[in-house]
Amino acid sequence: MNTLFVKNMVCNRCIMVVQHELDKLGIAAKSVKLGEVSLTDELSVEQKDALKQALNPLGFELIDDKKSRTIEKIKNIIIDLVHHRDNDAKTNLSDVLSDRLNHDYNYLSNLFSEVEGTTIEKYFIAQKIEKVKELLVYDELSLSEIAYRLNYSSVAYLSNQFKKVTGLSPSHFKQIREDKRKPLDKV
Structure with a gap:
């Protein structure tokens, strides 16, 4: 697993904080972006535990299950569209999410509602x-x-x-x- 998924990364400052924690632990990353860290090498169990312990007090969480990763990706796409791409999303939100996540929008919508207790639209x-x-x-x-x-x-x-x-x-x-x-x- 050379990609880690991190919950609650919502801005550029979050990216810098996660990068800083990786650097402190000596974990090399190819890239760090909203909700996702691409690593150069696979983590040992000890490294993964150390990273979890470093990130949790800062409000971040490593996500292991597929549903949670998908939910976090949906949130990060929406945050990016609204907060970082002014007037960039002329297309339909359902199309953007379906295209970026390679899933049917109904599946994404039902999953989001089930896990978050609210709709993607809300x-x-x-x-x-x-x-x-x-x-x-x-x-x-x-x-x-x-x-x-x-x-x-x-x-x-x-x-x-x-x-x-x-x-x-x-x-x-x-x-x-x-x-x-x-x-x-x-x-």
Whole structure:
């Protein structure tokens, strides 16, 4: 097994932290990306245990079973689409997931719902709303620019979805900024 799957890697900082832990343990990696580490050599049982012990206190977890790896891949694709590829996903989310994971969307959707207790669509919306919150706090873009960046069909649709999820209108949220953002892995 030259690929490890790591749960809760959601940003570039997570990648740097995991890379740092690998370096500290003397484990050579070809690449470290969201949720996945490609190793140059196979790990011994001792190395794998040491890595688990190093990552767990930092909020990361090595994933061994296939279902959990698939769920983590779904989450990482959605996080990447929403938080790192502004306005890049003009295509249907179900098509993106099916293409990238080589599985039928119905299988992915049922698996996600079974394991996570929510739908892929709700998770996707939650990520988009967190991105909207972030962009509102930065105060650099208008609501219409945010709607365009996140592929909403209109400002009204974004506002309605935002209010449905947060209980606040985007303008009210902006006024009371003390609403703390959730870490991406808690969405």
